[in-house]
Amino acid sequence: MKTLLILRHAKSSWDNATLNDHDRPLNERGKTDAPRMGQLLKAKGLLPDLILTSSAERALATAEAVALASDYEGELRVEHQLYHAYPETYCAVLQGLGDEYGRVLVVGHNPGLEFWLTELTGQEVDMPTAALAQVELAISHWSDMNAETSGQLVQLWRPKEVDK
Secondary structure, eight states: OEEEEEEEOOOBOOOOTTSOGGGOOBOHHHHHHHHHHHHHHHHTTOOOSEEEEOSSHHHHHHHHHHHHHHTOOSEEEEOGGGTTOOHHHHHHHHHTSOTTOSEEEEEEOTTHHHHHHHHHHSOOOOOOTTOEEEEEESOSSGGGOOTTOOEEEEEEEOGGGSOO
16 A cells, blocks of 8 residues: 655745746745645654655745655655646656655646546545645555556645644
């Protein structure tokens, strides 16, 4: 059994219209919500063994804030192909992981994250910014991850529903 934590990046800023989409930073709400989700991971005993994040500034800043707030001390790995990725890309990245990782946090973007979560669980789930899903996968090895892999949605947290 593997545990997958899926986190949509926190709210980003649109203040600078000249910035490339990849380079947009978090806005004030994002800077508040991301650490809140890290504190939640710590409180629930769900610290990951590995954090994978898109290379986009808003995703990386989210991953770093979550790691800091949760006291995570493991590897935070930037995966460029997760920028606006779709389910098959997320699966391919996970397939390459070693089995020493039992619980992995993936930080990415919509619509790909919602599509992927729906494919994994068979449930349509709304993933607003900084939403976190916990999915239990009935696989023993990450190399078994593929488009047919199914999982059980254990919990979904949205930042507005998490205690401040």
